[in-house]
Amino acid sequence: MTAPATRPRARRAGRTLAARVRLASGRTPRVLTGQPVLGTLLVALSVLVAAGIAAIPDWVPPATMLLVLLGAVVVLRRVAMATLAVAIGVEIAVIGLPGWTPELTPGTIVVLGVATVASLLFVRSRERLGLQGAPSQLMLVDLRDRIAEHGRIPELPEGWRVESLVRSAYGEGFSGDFVVAARGADGPLLEIVLVDVSGKGQRAGVRSLLLSGAFGGLLGAMPPASFLPAANAYLLDQHWDEGFATAVHLAVELRTGEYWVTYAGHPPALHLHRSTGRLEVVRGTGGPVLGVVAAPSFAARHGALEHGDTLLLYTDGLVESPKRDLELGIDRLMGTVEQLITTGRGGAADLLAALDTGEGDDRGLVLVQRT
Structure with a gap:
């Protein structure tokens, strides 16, 4: 599906989000009328x-x-x-x-x-x-909670476990990283998107709110291969200055363990093979960041999760810093994964704490495990 064809659906998702924001605002106590x-x-x-x-x-x-x-x-x-x-x-x-x-x-x-x-x-x-x-503060709390709700992992069948964790820079109330997940009609396909919006703090948080609502409306409503082009079209329609985002889209077939992971300027996922203990960097051909190119091409990387395997999605806040380039950060992350996840000594929160990346950037992490 090309980007122009997906724009009407993206606009409808944006209007739906706007209606939700107005509804949240309407519930705010009106004590300031005089x-x-x-x-x-x-x-x-x-x-x-x-x-x-x-x-x-x-x-x-x-x-x-x-x-x-x-x-x-x-x-x-x-x-x-x-x-x-x-x-x-x-x-x-x-x-x-x-x-x-x-x-x-x-x-x-x-x-x-x-x-x-x-x-x-x-x-x-x-x-x-x-x-x-x-009372406007109550609305902000409500909108922040909506971002978290969009990232709620749907109920999964026995044999599957997903952990998602987002930490904002400097403990801000809003984060530029967010997760969106969907499983249409409790079907066999689970889709998860981890997004890193440019910037941080409240400005990035406002964009995260808008995008998480729109992406939540798109996810599961179209074939997985069409999601990132639609998300890109929606972002272009916003006409934001420097308003780009990186994203990784994961689709998992829960009956077989097959997965397809697609990148939009995002760091590569990690696949821990339980049977051999090998930690694989799932590199794809990738695509450009969202919101920059009018008609980008995104190619999915195919793989399969066997029983005991783990797939790790993360944002660059976990691996990149001014003093360390991306590849060295990925190597450090892999070493921490081998210490905690491979040995079964911890989960997402333990992994984030062990990395000790500091508070200077938003950090997002998703663990998908087939038990």
């Missing part, structure tokens, strides 16, 4: 605090104004927050005049001013993302 009222109350409170700082500084220290700002950041939107910021600025200027209070030192004025500006910028940034007030 912005003018809340803004007026907080401005009045800031006036009272300013009066208290000037009149009774022993009981109302200047730091009290920070509590007003903290409450405003939680409940106000941009316009109301800007009004409050102007009011606080005027109040600081007035009570900072000589003779009002000895407690309001130049350093205190600077701290209050910086806190006010920082609060305004934070609310502005949050609103640019379409997030409003404290």
Whole structure:
């Protein structure tokens, strides 16, 4: 299937995801409907605090104004927050005049001013993302959970075991790596995709959310050979600056153990043969990263998992660093696999901990085992 033919299906998947996001947003408690009222109350409170700082500084220290700002950041939107910021600025200027209070030192004025500006910028940034007030955090949690749900491994027949693990850079709430899995109508074919979106942190996490929903709609809805071209077409339609992704797509026939693995600029999988103890690097002809070439070609590498075998998919965060090239990283990963997986001393979490790759990049790992 060529890329242009798959774009309508990809667009439908994107619209489905957008509807889910709107639904998640609609479930957010609507407690911030009275912005003018809340803004007026907080401005009045800031006036009272300013009066208290000037009149009774022993009981109302200047730091009290920070509590007003903290409450405003939680409940106000941009316009109301800007009004409050102007009011606080005027109040600081007035009570900072000589003779009002000895407690309001130049350093205190600077701290209050910086806190006010920082609060305004934070609310502005949050609103640019379409997030409003404290309940927006609940929506972010919901969307993050949706990424995890897309990667949930479906129920497998006896004799199969799959572990997936994703760790974000520096412990961020969102990761640029994600997993999508599907088993259409509990059929004999299991499909797993491990994706590494360019960048890291929240920006990559937002892209991961969009792509995981779209890829989840595509996976299992078309022949395995058509998935990566469709995913590439969808990514091109987003017109992101430097918005590319690497991916590895695995299809496993659960009755026979046959598998097909296809790469889009992604590191090669590892196949541990239990009978011989040999660890094979499953290299394919590969294809370009997703979101760059209009009509790429992807060729699958065929193999078979015997009883006791393990297939390992991973992202470059496990094997690549500024001080180590990819091949040396793969060699190090293979040595760790032989120590833990071959001997049966650990699983995905143990493997990730033993590699100790640091927090500088997102890391994704999938173990497919035929017991």
